[in-house]
Amino acid sequence: MEIDSVAAGSCSKENQLIYKEWFEFADSDGDGRITGNDAIKFFSMSNLPRPELKQVWAIADSKRQGFLGFKEFIVAMQLVSLAQTGHEISHEVLHSDVDFKNMNPPTMEGLGVLMAKKKHSSKSSDPNGSPTADTSLTAQWFSSKSSKKISLSSVTSIVDGLKRLYIQKLKPLEVAYQFNDFVSPLLTNSDFDAKPMVMLLGQYSTGKTTFIKHLLKTSYPGAHIGPEPTTDRFVVVMSGPDERSIPGNTVAVQADMPFSGLTSFGTAFLSKFECSQMPHPLLEHVTFVDTPGVLSGEKQRTQRAYEFTGVTSWFASKCDLILLLFDPHKLDVSDEFKRVISSLRGHDDKIRVVLNKADQVDTQQLMRVYGALMWSLGKVLNTPEVVRVYIGSFSDKPINESLTGPIGRELFEMEQDDLLSDLKDIPKKACDRRINEFVKRARAAKIHAYIISHLKKEMPAIMGKAKAQQKLIDNLEDVFAKVQREHHLPKGDFPNVEHFREVLSGYNIDKFEKLKPKMLQTVDDMLGYDIPELLKTFGNPYG
Incomplete structure (x- = not known):
């Protein structure tokens, strides 16, 4: 699965160098972000009408961050170039057969003169080229004791604004009434900057780990698959420079990771928690949380050494999407599964149900299985709305057409496309979700x-x-x-x-x-x- 393989990846090196100069010129405060005011000044040189520039911004800032980074700026410039040559601007054009690699940069009237003036003035005012100050201020807001008043000028995105509001207005209330002890730990810088997360829950052998491998199209460090309970720990699968597994105690104390709140569940849990890092384009946008199989039957008599439902509730508050996985032969909702679903209270809008391994039964049985699943869920999901259920076989194995037939195959493909579309929307909705939370x-x-x-x-x-x-x-x-x-x-x-x-x-x-x-x-x-x-x-x- 790829999330928005946008035009920036198809830009030639020569054009990237040009766009780099333009980006640095447009970025008035040198913070690596082009905000609305910067964009209005710079984009006006394209002489495009306002409605077209509105569409350019909407597509380039698809995550609604409130600013354009360098990659988003390249997308914007390529869209401006297309608009200047008469193309209609839409999301579809990014994935069309347009030759982005050899596309000429747009015409920006008067830009060359302005850039030359800026270079001349910077040389005369600072002949030695003084070093640039570190512009990453938000990390200091959480550690500085004198951070009660943070200048509005240092806020350059919606997330930065939320950080400022939290420190100045919400955190004092939480501290005064010990909110962190009763409800949720105090937020840190990494909680705001974390990538969107997707958590997978279900009984053992319902295909949680296989589902993640199917999306990544490869295995990841620490992944084990089998008919017995193979995943006995919470595994966070996230982007990293190389392939490695990091123990839970180490992960929980790393300032750049949003998992410090898990220390409240103690060493017994942290010994059953790990982070699996690997370089992967999908993980640059989304982090996955693989979980131990929910116990059922006789296995429920085995007591876990930590508060399982407390941990799932903690992750639910951090996640953008929660997938409950079932397979046709494991439809019963055990007592522990009921407690897990109850722990998701308040996050109903994030829940999606996946009926996995659906090619193991024929079409008639599948209809009965679907009805039985909806009946079981109706008893534990206390919501009048019908939960969305995706039906399919989410693995790298070919679909068993001998049971499903051609109609079943077509259904599974459409369902898989719908689920992947839901997952692709996560990064775009991440900022909205953060505001909501x-x-x-x-x-x-x-x-x-x-x-x-x-x-x-x-x-x-x-x-x-x-x-x-x-x-x-x-x-x-x-x-x-x-x-x-x-x-x-x-x-x-x-x-x-x-x-x-x-x-x-x-x-x-x-x-x-x-x-x-x-x-x-x-x-x-x-x-x-x-x-x-x-x-x-x-x-x-x-x-």
Whole structure:
């Protein structure tokens, strides 16, 4: 599977050198990103009408990052060149038979004169060529103690803007009410910069590892396949300079990886976690999470040494897509599988179901299997909407036409195309998903602050504190109901009562913070004004 093998890969070296000079000229602040204002000034020299430039930007910035990197800039320039020669600009043109490699750069009126002036002025002002300052500021925001005020000028993308809003407005609320202990660890720089993730869940031998190998068209370090439970650990398959496996304890402490939050599950889990790195074009866009087979039958009596559902819930909050894999001979939803699916609560929009190895039954049996699967899922997925089920055989083996027949083969191919299309959309929707998760987190942090401050308010001033605390913990459902009514909050946004009670029992409620209206108002302002303004600032500069 390839994700948008765009025109940039077909550009000649000579043209790349030209575009490199143009890119550095257009990049007014030298941060390696061309934002909307830069683009408007530079693209105007093409003399193309505004509607065409709007389409050029929309295609080049397909991930909606709010800026163009060098690769995206090349795509934009090639689209401008096509528009100048009368071609209609659309996504399809990138994959057409146009000879991008030998395409001439576009005509940019007056660009040569402006570049010559800039070179002359830079030589006269700085004859020795002073070194360029490091422009990667966002990593410093999370480590610097004096990062309370971050200049808006240092924000050059939607993700940068979210980082700034988190540090200035949301993180103080999370710290004050210990959100990281109850709900989710504090976010780091790597959490914002991580590539989109896809998690695969299912019983053993439903083809999870084979599915990843099928997409990559090759094996990866640490991959094992067999009819018995072969994957006994969580394996993150991601891009890297060479092929290697990194142990979980090492992965969890690496600042450039978004897995530091997994340390809360302890050494027992980290010994069953590893990162498999390899250079691969697909992994430059998407990271895969392979998981141990969910236990069923007698195997459920075997206790795992770590909180399996807690780990799946943690990954679910980080992932962009969750694939539940079944095969025609393993349709039963075991007790552990039910707990796993329950742990995905709040992430229903990410779930897709894959009925794998569907060529192992004939067409009539497949209809019955599909009906049985939908019935089983209906009992555990608490949603009125019908979940999307992809049917196919996702492996490198040829489809068994002796059972499926030509109609079955055609169906599987169409289903596979639909699933691959869903996967291809992940990088394009990654920025939207990140905004969505950020807003969900902010709302959860607000509700958490209301709960904690309400518990604090219910504690007596002097006598009977221990008794009052135990009563509050025992009647936590009533506390949630009171907070919900008092602040008019949605019931579905409240945390799991049992988990909250378990964590709360280890704290002294009397030490909690009182309600801080100003802090909550700051988060409300962020949701109501700052985020919409950020999206407007880094949207398509042509409207």
